[in-house]
Structures are given as C-alpha cells and as structure tokens.
Amino acid sequence: MGLAQTAFTLKSRTVRRRSGRFLDELLANEHRPREEISELQASKAAAIARFAAANTVYYARTFAERGVDLTHLEQPEAWQRIPVVERSMVKEHRGEFVSTESNSRTAREAMTGGSSGEPLRLQQDSRVPTLAHAWRMYRWWGVEPWDNLARVGRWGFGLVDNLKTAVTWWPSKQIYLDAKLFDATTMRAFHRSIVQVRPALIEGYVGAMLEFADFLEAEGLSIPTPRAVATTAAPLTDNARHRLASVYGTPVYDEYRGSEINWMAAECRERQGLHVFADTRRIEILGPDGQPVPSGVVGDIVVTDLLNRVFPMIRYRVGDRGKLLDRECPCGVTLPMIAQPEGRTTDVVRLPSGGLINHGLMTMFSEHPESVRMFQVVQAADYSLRIKVVRGDDPLGDEHIRQALAHVRRRIADEVPVTVDYVDSLPQTGGKTKYIISEVGAAEPET
Ligand SMILES: [Zn+2]
Numbered sequence: 001m002g003l004a005q006t007a008f009t010l011k012s013r014t015v016r017r018r019s020g021r022f023l024d025e026l027l028a029n030e031h032r033p034r035e036e037i038s039e040l041q042a043s044k045a046a047a048i049a050r051f052a053a054a055n056t057v058y059y060a061r062t063f064a065e066r067g068v069d070l071t072h073l074e075q076p077e078a079w080q081r082i083p084v085v086e087r088s089m090v091k092e093h094r095g096e097f098v099s100t101e102s103n104s105r106t107a108r109e110a111m112t113g114g115s116s117g118e119p120l121r122l123q124q125d126s127r128v129p130t131l132a133h134a135w136r137m138y139r140w141w142g143v144e145p146w147d148n149l150a151r152v153g154r155w156g157f158g159l160v161d162n163l164k165t166a167v168t169w170w171p172s173k174q175i176y177l178d179a180k181l182f183d184a185t186t187m188r189a190f191h192r193s194i195v196q197v198r199p200a201l202i203e204g205y206v207g208a209m210l211e212f213a214d215f216l217e218a219e220g221l222s223i224p225t226p227r228a229v230a231t232t233a234a235p236l237t238d239n240a241r242h243r244l245a246s247v248y249g250t251p252v253y254d255e256y257r258g259s260e261i262n263w264m265a266a267e268c269r270e271r272q273g274l275h276v277f278a279d280t281r282r283i284e285i286l287g288p289d290g291q292p293v294p295s296g297v298v299g300d301i302v303v304t305d306l307l308n309r310v311f312p313m314i315r316y317r318v319g320d321r322g323k324l325l326d327r328e329c330p331c332g333v334t335l336p337m338i339a340q341p342e343g344r345t346t347d348v349v350r351l352p353s354g355g356l357i358n359h360g361l362m363t364m365f366s367e368h369p370e371s372v373r374m375f376q377v378v379q380a381a382d383y384s385l386r387i388k389v390v391r392g393d394d395p396l397g398d399e400h401i402r403q404a405l406a407h408v409r410r411r412i413a414d415e416v417p418v419t420v421d422y423v424d425s426l427p428q429t430g431g432k433t434k435y436i437i438s439e440v441g442a443a444e445p446e447t
Contacts, residue, residue, distance in 0.1 A: 005144065005146045008144075019131055019135075022132040026133070029279040030275075030333045033334065037278050037335065042074045045073070046074045049070075049073050051312065052099065052312035055099040055100045055309075062083050066081055066082070067081065068082055076292075085314065094122070099312060105126070107124070109121065110124045112259040112260060120259075122313075123310050124311070125310045130307075133262065133277055138201060141253055143201045143228055147227075148197045148199045149172070149175075150176075150177075150190075150202045151174065151176050152190075152202070152204030152205060152208045153203075153232075175197055177204075177208075179205055179208040182208065182212075184215075187215045191215075191216065194223045195223060195224065200228070201228045201229070201230060202230075206231040209229065210373075213244060225249045226250050229244055229252045230254070231255070232256070232257055234435075237365070237435065238363065238365075238369050239365050239373060243373050243374070253266065253267045255267070256338075263277060264277060268329060268331040268333055273327060273338060273339055273340070274338050275337055276337065282306060283301060283303050283338060284315070285299040285322060287300075299323065300317055300345060302318070320342070320343065322338050322342060343435065347435070349412075349438065350383065361377055361436065364377075364404050365400070367404075368394060368400040370394035370397070371397035373391065374389075374390040374425075375388060375390065375435065376388045377435060377436045379439060381439040383415075385412075386418075386419050386421050390426060
C-alpha cells in the first residue's frame with residue numbers, strides 16, 4: 001500500500017467515517033438484483049416524499065392540492081400523482097422548499113451555473129457524504145479514491161474551501177484549471193502540473209477538455225497517459241469522445257451530474273450507456289403527457305434526490321432529454337441504465353411547419369468520428385440551418401460531411417436550407433460548448 005492509499009483507508013475509518021461507510025453501502029448495492037434495487041429505491045423515494053410533505057410548505061401544499069396518497073407512495077400510481085417540480089417553481093417559491101431540518105449545520109447553499117438563464121439558488125444537505133458517489137464511479141474506471149486527479153471546469157471555491165479540500169484529500173493531489181481563465185499561460189502551467197502530479201484521471205467540461213487538447217497538440221506537448229478521462233456538463237458527442245481519446249490516449253467516460261442534484265449517473269468501463277445511481281436518485285423519463293415512457297423512448301428527465309432532507313427535490317425536471325435503456329451490463333453492475341443525455345430540452349431545431357427536432361442531431365456525424373472534431377448547429381431567425389464544423393483528419397472527411405448533411409436535409413424534408421460552414425474553433429461559454437444554438441422561438445417561456 002502506498003502512502004496515499006494508507007492515508008485514504010485510515011481517513012475513511014476515522015475523520016471521513018461517514019463517507020467510508022456510505023461508499024461501502026453504495027458498493028454493496030450496485031451488485032444487488034435489479035428487483036431489490038428497485039424496491040430499495042421505491043421505499044427511499046416514498047420516505048423522502050413523506051418527509052417533504054410533513055416538513056416543507058411547498059410539498060405539503062402541492063400534495064394536498066393533487067390528492068397525493070401518502071400511504072401508498074411505493075406504488076407507481078400513487079407516486080405519479082406527485083406533480084413535477086419545474087425550475088421556475090423553485091425560483092418562485094424557494095423559501096417554501098426549505099425543510100424544518102435546514103440550519104447552518106445541515107445545509108449548504110448551492111447555485112446552478114445559469115447556462116440556461118438566471119442561476120437557481122437552492123440548498124444541499126451537508127450531512128450527505130456525497131463524494132462517495134464520485135468514488136464509486138471512479139472505481140468503475142479503474143481509478144481509486146486515493147489517486148491524484150486533475151480537473152478542468154468552473155470552480156467557484158473560496159479560499160477556505162480550497163484549504164478544506166487540500167486537507168481532506170491529502171496526500172492525494174488534486175489540480176485545477178478554471179475554464180474561465182483559459183489562456184496560453186494558465187494552460188501551460190496546468191500542463192506542467194499534470195507532468196509533475198501524473199493524475200490517474202482528468203475530469204472536466206467537454207468544451208474545455210477539447211480546448212486543452214487542441215492546445216497540447218498545437219504546442220507539441222505530451223502528458224503522462226491518465227487511466228481515464230471523464231467529461232461532464234454538456235452532451236459528449238461521439239466525435240468529441242473520439243478526439244479526446246486520441247489526444248489523451250485513454251478511454252473517455254461520460255458522467256451525468258447537475259448543480260441541483262449532483263452525481264446522478266455515469267458510464268462504466270463498457271461505455272454503452274450510463275448506470276443510474278438508483279440507490280440514491282430516482283430518474284424517470286416522461287413523455288409530453290407527463291406519463292412515463294417505455295425504455296428506448298426519448299423524453300424529459302425528471303429526478304428525485306433520495307437523500308436531500310434540507311431542500312427536498314422530488315420529481316424535478318432537470319431540463320435535459322434522455323431515454324432509459326433496457327440493458328444488462330456485462331460489467332457486473334446491476335444499476336439500471338440510461339442512454340447518454342441528449343442535451344437541454346430548450347436546445348431544439350424548429351421547422352416552419354411547426355415540427356421540432358430535439359434529439360438525434362447529436363449523433364449527426366457519429367459514423368465518421370475522424371471527419372469532424374466538433375460541430376454546432378446554428379439556426380437563424382429565418383429558420384435556416386448553418387452547421388459549423390471543425391474538420392478532423394480524415395482525408396475523406398468532406399465527403400462524409402456532405403453525406404451527413406444530405407441525411408439532415410432528408411430528415412427535415414428540405415423545409416429550410418442547410419449549409420456547412422468550416423471553422424477553426426467554436427465559441428466557448430466557460431468551457432461549455434452548446435451544440436445547438438437557435439434564434440428561432442426565443443419567445444418560448446422557460447419551463
Ligand atoms: Zn456497466
């Protein structure tokens with residue numbers, strides 16, 4: 001055992017006993033038969049909903065209005081009477097979501113990034129040793145909690161939090177690059193730290209990771225090969241995955257997390273869908289009628305946090321679209337699976353006929369990952385579509401791109417013109433790259 005592993009093991013039995021025990025519980029759950037996981041989830045979901053009904057103004061009121069039967073919440077019929085919580089409701093009635101258990105010891109203020117409008121303020125339950133979720137996921141990738149890590153993203157930590165992080169992680173090293181402060185100097189310094197610290201995992205926003213990859217290539221720099229690269233905060237297209245895997249020389253994994261409810265699902269070593277952390281979150285996929293859709297059908301992702309007792313989030317519409325997968329994974333983890341989330345519900349292409357395309361565009365160039373490094377669909381106010389493409393290395397790339405565009409034209413029945421625009425890079429917003437930008441339907445209310 002190295003020093004880092006010894007220190008981790010010691011800490012997980014002492015100062016971090018709660019995290020250590022929680023991790024043991026998660027690891028035991030992830031191999032239980034599916035029916036057992038689903039029963040465990042139903043009972044935890046019922047318990048948190050009953051707690052919310054008794055201890056928050058918001059859920060007490062809305063459950064009463066809808067006649068939610070608190071005694072049978074383990075049953076799907078009773079559960080589905082619980083009204084879906086929209087982002088706008090949290091914004092408007094924030095105070096009513098705060099439970100009677102919330103105080104300075106139990107609650108931590110949290111804020112969403114605000115990439116989809118005004119930031120949302122809520123509270124996280126500081127009694128939940130939530131980091132164990134990340135450790136569970138890292139193990140799927142062959143990364144241990146005591147390994148060194150590098151992160152690229154938006155890290156709004158204050159100095160105190162920084163110190164706390166350093167102490168809890170010691171002697172493992174964590175290095176950060178703030179995506180907002182990206183320039184040649186910070187990236188060069190980050191590269192030097194990576195060479196020194198040799199992180200087992202590099203984790204970050206997709207756009208920022210791509211930008212850092214471009215930087216390494218342009219400068220002719222190399223890094224010690226990490227065991228894994230992981231991306232978050234935006235849909236990982238097959239093209240981006242291919243690009244990252246080839247520059248970093250290691251498998252690339254997708255994780256699904258949000259600021260409202262942190263870790264929710266992650267890919268395992270198979271990379272054929274994400275395992276839902278079903279023992280601590282419930283993910284439902286709802287159709288336009290608000291009813292659950294079958295596996296394989298794309299709908300709105302609605303999540304319940306089974307652990308947050310200070311600011312309960314029950315059936316919260318996170319604003320992303322996705323689908324359940326009916327799949328048993330050869331990795332041995334029995335947790336249920338979802339496909340890679342397809343991005344924000346508001347990222348849609350609209351047609352003059354009223355049609356909407358809000359899924360599938362993400363995989364537009366999937367068949368030829370070497371042809372396209374990155375792309376973005378821009379819809380102008382006159383409905384016309386411009387596909388901005390950063391070319392890859394495939395000598396037949398232009399032909400593949402023409403074929404992909406022809407496919408898109410057929411899909412929209414030539415209702416609007418589709419053109420391609422070759423560019424050297426795409427605009428970044430704090431390391432997040434949107435892959436659909438639309439100037440049509442800006443009047444749509446935020447839901
Ligand atoms: Zn798996």
